[in-house]
Amino acid sequence: xxxxxxxxxxxxxxxxxxxxxxxxxxxxxxxxxxxxxxxxxxxxxxxxxxxxxxxxxxxxxxxxxxxxxxxxxxxxxxxxxxxxxxxxxxxxxxxxxxxxxxxxxxxxxxxxxxxxxxxxxxxxxxxxxxxxxxxxxxxxxxxxxxxxxxxxxxxxxxxxxxxxxxxxxxxxxxxxxxxxxxxxxxxxxxxxxxxxxxxxxxxxxxxxxxxxxxxxxxxxxxxxxxxxxxxxxxxxxxxxxxxxxxxxxxxxx
Amino acid sequence: xxxxxxxxxxxxxxxxxxxxxxxxxxxxxxxxxxxxxxxxxxxxxxxxxxxxxxxxxxxxxxxxxxxxxxxxxxxxxxxxxxxxxxxxxxxxxxxxxxxxxxxxxxxxxxxxxxxxxxxxxxxxxxxxxxxxxxxxxxxxxxxxxxxxxxxxxxxxxxxxxxxxxxxxxxxxxxxxxxxxxxxxxxxxxxxxxxxxxxxxxxxxxxxxxxxxxxxxxxxxxxxxxxxxxxxxxxxxxxxxxxxxxxxxxxxxxxxxxxxxxxxxxxxxxxxxxxxxxxxxxxxxxxxxxxxxxxxxxxxxxxxxx
Numbered sequence: 001x002x003x004x005x006x007x008x009x010x011x012x013x014x015x016x017x018x019x020x021x022x023x024x025x026x027x028x029x030x031x032x033x034x035x036x037x038x039x040x041x042x043x044x045x046x047x048x049x050x051x052x053x054x055x056x057x058x059x060x061x062x063x064x065x066x067x068x069x070x071x072x073x074x075x076x077x078x079x080x081x082x083x084x085x086x087x088x089x090x091x092x093x094x095x096x097x098x099x100x101x102x103x104x105x106x107x108x109x110x111x112x113x114x115x116x117x118x119x120x121x122x123x124x125x126x127x128x129x130x131x132x133x134x135x136x137x138x139x140x141x142x143x144x145x146x147x148x149x150x151x152x153x154x155x156x157x158x159x160x161x162x163x164x165x166x167x168x169x170x171x172x173x174x175x176x177x178x179x180x181x182x183x184x185x186x187x188x189x190x191x192x193x194x195x196x197x198x199x200x201x202x203x204x205x206x207x208x209x210x211x212x213x214x215x216x217x218x219x220x221x222x223x224x225x226x227x228x229x230x231x232x233x234x235x236x237x238x239x240x241x242x243x244x245x246x247x248x249x250x251x252x253x
Numbered sequence: 254x255x256x257x258x259x260x261x262x263x264x265x266x267x268x269x270x271x272x273x274x275x276x277x278x279x280x281x282x283x284x285x286x287x288x289x290x291x292x293x294x295x296x297x298x299x300x301x302x303x304x305x306x307x308x309x310x311x312x313x314x315x316x317x318x319x320x321x322x323x324x325x326x327x328x329x330x331x332x333x334x335x336x337x338x339x340x341x342x343x344x345x346x347x348x349x350x351x352x353x354x355x356x357x358x359x360x361x362x363x364x365x366x367x368x369x370x371x372x373x374x375x376x377x378x379x380x381x382x383x384x385x386x387x388x389x390x391x392x393x394x395x396x397x398x399x400x401x402x403x404x405x406x407x408x409x410x411x412x413x414x415x416x417x418x419x420x421x422x423x424x425x426x427x428x429x430x431x432x433x434x435x436x437x438x439x440x441x442x443x444x445x446x447x448x449x450x451x452x453x454x455x456x457x458x459x460x461x462x463x464x465x466x467x468x469x470x471x472x473x474x475x476x477x478x479x480x481x482x483x484x485x486x487x488x489x490x491x492x493x494x495x496x497x498x499x500x501x502x503x504x505x506x507x508x509x510x511x512x513x514x515x516x517x518x519x520x521x522x523x524x525x526x527x528x529x530x531x532x533x534x535x536x537x538x539x540x541x542x543x544x545x546x547x548x549x550x551x552x553x554x555x556x557x558x
Contacts, residue, residue, distance in 0.1 A: 055448065057444070057447065057448065060447065083450045083451070083452055084450065085450075086447065086448055086449065086450035087449065087450035090448065090449070091444075091448040093441060093444060093445065093448070095441060097439070097441035097442060097444065097445045098445075099442055099445060099446070099460055099464075100442075100463070100464050101463075109446070109449060109451075109459070110449035110450060110451070112459075113449070113450075113451045113455045113459065114450075159445070162445070162449065163448070163449065166449055166450065
């Protein structure tokens with residue numbers, strides 16, 4: 001069922017306003033298929049805001065206005081029904097947020113809302129997605145237990161499984177490891193690299209080592225502007241802009 | 254030096270002690286009042302069974318309410334079942350009527366239009382709390398009783414009219430507690446659901462309401478407590494006929510309505526007076542049970558999120 005139909009995403013001249021506040025300024029960025037794009041920068045630089053534009057979660061924020069063009073493959077996301085868009089562009093949040101339901105119901109939540117499906121199909125999805133996130137062996141005997149009974153790292157992997165269950169083309173991760181311990185963090189990082197084989201992955205992170213470890217491309221944001229973007233190895237070793245270098249060397253941030 | 258310090262401390266210690274004494278006395282007074290109230294209602298209420306010789310079973314299951322007379326065996330005719338049935342009927346029915354409206358408006362206020370909800374709707378419902386129950390009773394008499402009469406025939410007095418009036422009275426309680434319960438659902442649950450491509454109504458039905466269910470249940474039971482104990486407004490529209498209710502639109506009576514109608518007319522120490530206290534005891538025990546249920550739900554619903 002993992003079709004592996006990865007689709008690139010792109011933003012072109014995107015400006016975003018919260019009321020009068022100009023939060024994103026003329027952002028243009030390509031996020032190629034089957035790659036991990038890391039968005040880095042100090043708090044409040046707009047990286048999470050940009051991420052939330054990609055699946056139109058900002059539509060729900062009052063007073064938020066987005067200008068410019070955002071594309072999924074060849075389609076402008078304005079032309080896609082936002083509910084369909086969010087199925088194709090999945091999201092993993094900063095804090096693990098499993099629903100107060102069983103582990104099984106957490107995984108199939110998105111599928112169930114799309115209509116009736118035979119139990120055998122749901123069972124198959126539960127097993128394949130939980131295997132994919134490396135949780136199957138840990139939870140296969142307690143699928144009826146609450147998702148909240150898992151540890152933080154397990155909860156986050158459950159949330160990733162939940163996002164994968166609706167078979168998205170793009171996976172957005174908003175600081176997915178900031179609430180996790182080091183071991184869980186490395187599990188999630190490995191998982192992100194593995195998922196990039198058949199997904200486009202965009203990850204927001206505060207952790208520069210993390211960006212360096214897993215991403216193919218890194219974009220550095222500062223005060224709502226995209227300062228610099230480039231292949232991760234290049235950007236970390238030879239940043240072109242002074243601001244990027246200062247941030248990477250810990251002079252601010 | 255040490256002596257001076259001690260001197261300076263002494264008046265502070267005295268103030269501490271005085272504060273403790275004053276607040277402690279307040280706590281003691283309230284505790285004593287509650288306990289003596291329970292003791293008083295219990296001792297008077299139990300007199301029906303101890304001094305007047307009515308078997309407990311015939312009180313709880315008897316269907317004839319005529320405390321001035323005795324049956325063939327010399328036992329007073331104090332069957333309370335009609336009133337117990339009446340009280341439970343109006344309580345349950347009023348909650349059934351109020352719940353959909355309370356839940357619907359709570360969902361609107363939290364999920365659909367929070368600005369309108371907090372600026373206009375919530376002050377409006379708070380206004381409803383402040384209206385005295387006699388006003389609800391009057392409105393019931395003028396509008397609801399004639400309306401019931403218009404389609405059901407008969408007098409229009411009865412359990413249905415009582416329940417509708419009560420539903421209005423408990424609506425603000427149930428609504429505002431439901432609002433609190435729905436508002437307490439973590440935003441991250443909603444984000445998770447929307448992030449999977451779910452619509453607002455799917456999110457409400459499958460994540461928000463299930464997560465808020467224990468809080469909503471608490472709201473309903475607090476509403477029930479209020480409905481169960483309300484006397485005046487119910488007495489004005491329920492018809493006050495102490496018989497087992499056979500239909501929702503025939504006159505009936507509740508525990509509270511019988512107590513308020515009769516208490517002033519019966520002398521202390523008579524069987525009639527004693528048995529009214531027994532009814533009050535039933536009311537009191539039921540209220541305690543409601544409160545106990547709320548505590549149990551609160552403890553079960555707490556470790557969430």
